[in-house]
Amino acid sequence: MEGTDKLRNYIDQDIKEEERSSTHQWLQSLSDHELENLLAAGWEETPIPMPAATATILDMQLKNAGIPLTATKPFRVLRLVRRLVAAASILLLASLYFLQKHKPAAPPTTPPTQLANTSMHARKVTLPDSSLVWLSPGAALTIPANYNTQSRNISISGEGYFEVAPHTTPFRVFAGGLEAQVLGTHFNVEAYPAERTTTIALTAGSIAIRIRPDSAVVLKPGFKLISRPAFHQVTVRNFLKERESDWKKGAFVLDDVPLDAVFSRLEYRYHKKVIINANFSGKARFTGAFSNTNLEDMLTNMAFVYGFKWQIANDTVFIH
Incomplete structure (x- = not known):
C-alpha cells in the first residue's frame, strides 16, 4: 500500500x-x-x-x-x-x-469479608466500628470492604445478636429479604436459609425494618417482627427480652419454631445430619430453652412432648 x-x-x-x-x-x-x-x-x-x-x-x-x-x-x-x-x-x-x-487497568475490587461460625458455640465478632455481633453455630456474616468508611451495611445468614455502636452513619442489616436500619441499639436476627421465616427482635433502642420498598415498621424494645414472605405475612408481637439473647451463653432458645426447623437448627449446633421419616409431621411448633444440654437429653425431652422416636448412628440423627 x-x-x-x-x-x-x-x-x-x-x-x-x-x-x-x-x-x-x-x-x-x-x-x-x-x-x-x-x-x-x-x-x-x-x-x-x-x-x-x-x-x-x-x-x-x-x-x-x-x-x-x-x-x-x-x-x-x-x-x-x-x-x-x-x-x-x-x-x-x-x-x-x-x-x-x-489505558490503566481498573483498580481491583476488594471482595467482602465472609465470617462464618463453624463451631458448636456462639462466636463473638467485633466490627470495625466497635459494634458487636454474636453468631450462633452455622451463622455467617458478609461485611463489605467499605464498611465504616462509606456505609455500615452487612448481611447475615442464620442467627445473630447485635449490639450496635452509636454513630452518625446508619447501621443496616440485610437478612431474609428484610432490611433493618438503626443508629445504635441491641437486637436479634433469625434468618436461617432452610426456613421460610425471618425474625428481628428488639431488646434496646429503636429499629426501622423495611418490609417493602415503600413501607417500614418501627419496633419498640420487647417486640419482634416475624416475616413469612412466601405466605405474604408480617406480624409483630412481644417477647421476653431476658430470654432472647440467652443463646449467647450457650442456651438453645426456641420461640414458636416449627419442629422441622428445630431439627434443622440442631444440625448447625451439633454438626449432625438429621433425617426425618416421611411419615413424621414436623408442623407442630416448639417453645423452650435448653441450657448447656447435650443432644441426647434435648431429643429425649422433645420426644416425650411430641411423641416421636429418635436414634443416633455416627453423625446422623434419625427421626421417626
Missing part, C-alpha cells in the same frame, strides 16, 4: 485492527520532513477559491506573524490549514489508539 493511501486510510479509520499498530509505529518513525512531504502529496488537489476579502485578512495576519508570503498565497494558506488539520487528526487518532491500548 502506498504511503499516501496508508495515511488516508489511517485518518479515515478505514484500516484493519491488526494493521493499526504497525501503521502507528510507521508514522512515529517518519522524520518531520518525510511527514510534511507525505501530507503535501496527499492534499495537492485544486483548492477551492478563497474570497478576496478573506485572503486579504489572512495575508495581514500571516505578515504580522512573520510568515513570508509568495505569489501563491491562497493555495499556500489553504495547504497550510489542511496540513495543520491533517497533522492534528493524526495526532488525535494516534493518541486515542495509544490510550486505548495502554
Whole structure:
C-alpha cells in the first residue's frame, strides 16, 4: 500500500485492527520532513477559491506573524490549514489508539469479608466500628470492604445478636429479604436459609425494618417482627427480652419454631445430619430453652412432648 493511501486510510479509520499498530509505529518513525512531504502529496488537489476579502485578512495576519508570503498565497494558506488539520487528526487518532491500548487497568475490587461460625458455640465478632455481633453455630456474616468508611451495611445468614455502636452513619442489616436500619441499639436476627421465616427482635433502642420498598415498621424494645414472605405475612408481637439473647451463653432458645426447623437448627449446633421419616409431621411448633444440654437429653425431652422416636448412628440423627 502506498504511503499516501496508508495515511488516508489511517485518518479515515478505514484500516484493519491488526494493521493499526504497525501503521502507528510507521508514522512515529517518519522524520518531520518525510511527514510534511507525505501530507503535501496527499492534499495537492485544486483548492477551492478563497474570497478576496478573506485572503486579504489572512495575508495581514500571516505578515504580522512573520510568515513570508509568495505569489501563491491562497493555495499556500489553504495547504497550510489542511496540513495543520491533517497533522492534528493524526495526532488525535494516534493518541486515542495509544490510550486505548495502554489505558490503566481498573483498580481491583476488594471482595467482602465472609465470617462464618463453624463451631458448636456462639462466636463473638467485633466490627470495625466497635459494634458487636454474636453468631450462633452455622451463622455467617458478609461485611463489605467499605464498611465504616462509606456505609455500615452487612448481611447475615442464620442467627445473630447485635449490639450496635452509636454513630452518625446508619447501621443496616440485610437478612431474609428484610432490611433493618438503626443508629445504635441491641437486637436479634433469625434468618436461617432452610426456613421460610425471618425474625428481628428488639431488646434496646429503636429499629426501622423495611418490609417493602415503600413501607417500614418501627419496633419498640420487647417486640419482634416475624416475616413469612412466601405466605405474604408480617406480624409483630412481644417477647421476653431476658430470654432472647440467652443463646449467647450457650442456651438453645426456641420461640414458636416449627419442629422441622428445630431439627434443622440442631444440625448447625451439633454438626449432625438429621433425617426425618416421611411419615413424621414436623408442623407442630416448639417453645423452650435448653441450657448447656447435650443432644441426647434435648431429643429425649422433645420426644416425650411430641411423641416421636429418635436414634443416633455416627453423625446422623434419625427421626421417626
